[in-house]
Amino acid sequence: MTSTAAATQRRWFVTGTDTGVGKTLVSSAMLALLAASGLRAVGMKPVAAGLDAIDGEWRNEDVERLQAAGNVAAPLAWRCPYVLKAPMSPHLAAREEGVQVALPVLLDAFERLSAQADAVVVEGVGGFCVPLGDDLDTADLAVALGLPVILVVGLRLGCLNHALLTAEAIRARGLVLVGWVASVVEPQMLSPDGNLQTLRARLGAPLLGVVPHLAEPSAARAAEHLDLCALRASAAHAARQGDLAVSVASAATV
Numbered sequence: 001m002t003s004t005a006a007a008t009q010r011r012w013f014v015t016g017t018d019t020g021v022g023k024t025l026v027s028s029a030m031l032a033l034l035a036a037s038g039l040r041a042v043g044m045k046p047v048a049a050g051l052d053a054i055d056g057e058w059r060n061e062d063v064e065r066l067q068a069a070g071n072v073a074a075p076l077a078w079r080c081p082y083v084l085k086a087p088m089s090p091h092l093a094a095r096e097e098g099v100q101v102a103l104p105v106l107l108d109a110f111e112r113l114s115a116q117a118d119a120v121v122v123e124g125v126g127g128f129c130v131p132l133g134d135d136l137d138t139a140d141l142a143v144a145l146g147l148p149v150i151l152v153v154g155l156r157l158g159c160l161n162h163a164l165l166t167a168e169a170i171r172a173r174g175l176v177l178v179g180w181v182a183s184v185v186e187p188q189m190l191s192p193d194g195n196l197q198t199l200r201a202r203l204g205a206p207l208l209g210v211v212p213h214l215a216e217p218s219a220a221r222a223a224e225h226l227d228l229c230a231l232r233a234s235a236a237h238a239a240r241q242g243d244l245a246v247s248v249a250s251a252a253t254v
Contacts, residue, residue: 009235009238009239010034010039010118010119010120010235011114011120011122011145011148011235012030012120012121012122012148012149012150012178012234012235013122013124013142013145013147013149013150014026014027014121014122014123014149014152015124015127015128015138015142015150015151015170016124016127016151016152016153016154017127017152017153017154017159017162017163017166018126018127018162019126019127019130020154020185021152021153021154021183021185022152022154022183022185023123023124023152024061024062024065024123025065025183025211025214025217025219025222026150026181026226027066027069027121027123028043028065028069028222029069029211029220029222029223029225029226030121030150030223030226031066031069031070031119031219032219032220032222032223033226033228033231034070034118034119034121034231035069035070035071036223037228039117039118039119040071040072040116040117040118040119041070041072041119041120041121042071042113042116042117042119042120043069043070043079043120043121043122043123044066044078044079044080044109044113044120044121044122044123045062045063045066045122045123045125046082046110046122046124046125047080047081047084047090047094047106047125047132048060048062048063048080048082049084049087049088049089049125050084050085050086050087050088050093051083051085058085060083062123063076063079063083065219066079066121067079069219070117072113072117074113078109078112079109081105081106082094082099082105082106084099089126089130090130090131090132091132091133091134094132101132101133103140103144106144107144107145110145122145122147124138124141124142126138127166128142128169128170139173142173143174143175146175147175147238148175148176148177148178148234148235148237148238148241149170149175149176149178150177150178150208151163151166151167151170151177151179151181152181152183153180153181153182153199154183154185154186155183155185155186155195155196156189157189157190159195159199160195160198160199160202163180163203164202164203167180167203167204167205176237176238176241177204178205178206178234178237179205179206179208179230179231179234180203180205180206180207181207181208181211181226182199182207182209182211183210183211184210184211184213185213187213196210206230206233206234208226208227208231208234209226209230210225211225
């Protein structure tokens with residue numbers, strides 16, 4: 001694939017330092033920005049655990065928020081192939097329902113969404129290595145998709161260790177960490193600026209934005225705190241990295 005072709009592949013995998021750090025809010029904000037820029041944008045939550053009563057029906061709030069932020073109408077079976085009832089680790093929720101999360105099903109859904117959209121934002125579950133089944137976790141899915149990764153760092157006590165370990169795990173699997181977003185989950189956190197400066201110096205990836213603690217969080221309000229130019233640059237960077245990998249592989253076969 002050429003650089004020009006690869007640069008058009010606006011696909012990202014969004015992971016977080018933990019559960020409840022703002023992955024869905026950031027993913028929705030990304031979708032809102034991309035859609036507002038004129039792109040056909042859609043969000044995917046491969047596996048969602050936990051249903052709520054929404055408009056008289058049992059739905060997953062994260063899946064609904066991603067769909068509302070994008071502008072592509074796609075079947076739920078593509079946007080979230082596995083919707084599980086219990087709000088617990090996906091592998092436990094799946095086991096409770098007698099469901100086996102299958103990687104081919106997830107990859108097929110992603111390919112179908114990609115054929116319908118200019119931009120796809122895939123939001124992982126919880127942290128980077130959350131189990132999806134007995135022999136499958138979120139990291140395995142990220143590797144199989146081969147997408148550039150954006151890390152959402154929940155700013156709270158302990159975030160430095162969580163962020164650095166997650167970045168290390170991402171890179172150890174051969175994936176490209178193209179950027180990170182700081183999400184203020186504890187407004188009373190001590191020395192937030194100091195923590196941000198430390199992460200800037202140590203994560204080795206560009207900061208795409210800092211989403212403050214919002215009294216009424218929404219994709220539109222969070223989008224005001226993300227840098228669309230930096231997000232676009234992350235896609236171009238991933239394309240260059242992909243071209244470099246192809247070049248190295250080609251040279252090795254000569």
